Amino acid sequence: MRLNFNIEGGDFTKAGSASSQVKKTLKQINVSPTIIKRVVVALYEAEVNIVAHAFRGNISVDIEPEQVHVQLTDEGPGIPDIDRAMQKGFSTASPKVREMGFGAGMGLSNIRDNVDTFKITSEVNKGTTLDMTVLISDNQ
Amino acid sequence: MKISDIVSAIDGTIICGSQYLENNVENAFASDLMSDVLTLKLQNLLLVTGLSNIQSIRTAEMSDIQYVLIVRNKEVTADMANLAEESNMVLIKSPYSMFKVSGILYQKGLKPVY
Numbered sequence: 001m002r003l004n005f006n007i008e009g010g011d012f013t014k015a016g017s018a019s020s021q022v023k024k025t026l027k028q029i030n031v032s033p034t035i036i037k038r039v040v041v042a043l044y045e046a047e048v049n050i051v052a053h054a055f056r057g058n059i060s061v062d063i064e065p066e067q068v069h070v071q072l073t074d075e076g077p078g079i080p081d082i083d084r085a086m087q088k089g090f091s092t093a094s095p096k097v098r099e100m101g102f103g104a105g106m107g108l109s110n111i112r113d114n115v116d117t118f119k120i121t122s123e124v125n126k127g128t129t130l131d132m133t134v135l136i137s138d139n140q
Numbered sequence: 141m142k143i144s145d146i147v148s149a150i151d152g153t154i155i156c157g158s159q160y161l162e163n164n165v166e167n168a169f170a171s172d173l174m175s176d177v178l179t180l181k182l183q184n185l186l187l188v189t190g191l192s193n194i195q196s197i198r199t200a201e202m203s204d205i206q207y208v209l210i211v212r213n214k215e216v217t218a219d220m221a222n223l224a225e226e227s228n229m230v231l232i233k234s235p236y237s238m239f240k241v242s243g244i245l246y247q248k249g250l251k252p253v254y
């Protein structure tokens with residue numbers, strides 16, 4: 001099953017609605033709560049990153065029996081130094097983003113901690129792509 | 141601690157979820173940083189926050205946090221209340237500050253996460 005969402009940069013009223021939809025879908029097909037939480041926490045952080053840091057983006061979620069694969073692509077400023085962006089505490093979030101409760105510089109590392117595979121690529125002045133997978137296994 | 145006892149200890153107003161007042165919660169976490177909340181592994185949790193916007197409710201939704209307490213009587217919008225209700229949360233607000241709410245609830249036995 002594949003789900004697709006378009007994300008508008010700057011629109012904090014809707015930020016998280018894609019993640020919420022994915023959560024409902026995973027619940028309906030009886031994925032375990034622990035796995036659901038890992039998927040949606042990572043997805044929500046990444047969705048908020050598009051809203052907070054990019055102009056617009058797309059989320060595609062592939063749900064298969066053994067794994068959930070998520071790809072987020074955005075058009076935006078890109079990330080000049082990914083290693084630095086991955087460090088806890090590094091943030092370029094605007095005051096508006098901070099007002100919404102984000103900008104701690106913890107999102108990317110939190111995403112990485114919740115997923116089984118994680119790949120981020122970025123081109124300055126073009127955009128960022130994030131690829132991640134959470135494995136679904138019975139003993140989780 | 142029983143949710144109804146929490147509500148009375150902090151002079152709280154229930155915005156939604158009054159059907160869950162007999163539930164019990166053991167731990168609480170106080171933060172205005174949503175990414176901090178999103179690192180928590182615990183689930184049966186009370187979130188105490190000064191952040192009153194749709195993202196504090198979304199964060200609770202994604203984290204499977206059922207109890208949310210907004211301090212300093214910050215305005216709770218209809219969108220927030222609707223989302224909280226839809227997610228079966230108990231949403232409470234208190235006139236007290238984060239410091240006071242945390243102090244009272246800690247003293248009454250709610251446990252910290254860290």
Ligand SMILES: Nc1ncnc2c1ncn2[C@@H]1O[C@H](COP(=O)(O)OP(=O)(O)OP(=O)(O)O)[C@@H](O)[C@H]1O
Nearest residue numbers: 049053085091092093102103104105106107108175
């Ligand atoms: N999609 C993106 N486009 C451009 N820059 C990004 C993107 N995602 C992350 N960044 C950059 O990487 C930094 C770190 O991201 P991270 O998610 O870890 O923290 P944050 O979003 O600033 O705060 P939070 O803790 O709320 O997530 C951001 O401040 C921003 O500079």
Ligand SMILES: [Mg+2]
Nearest residue numbers: 045049107108
């Ligand atoms: Mg972030």
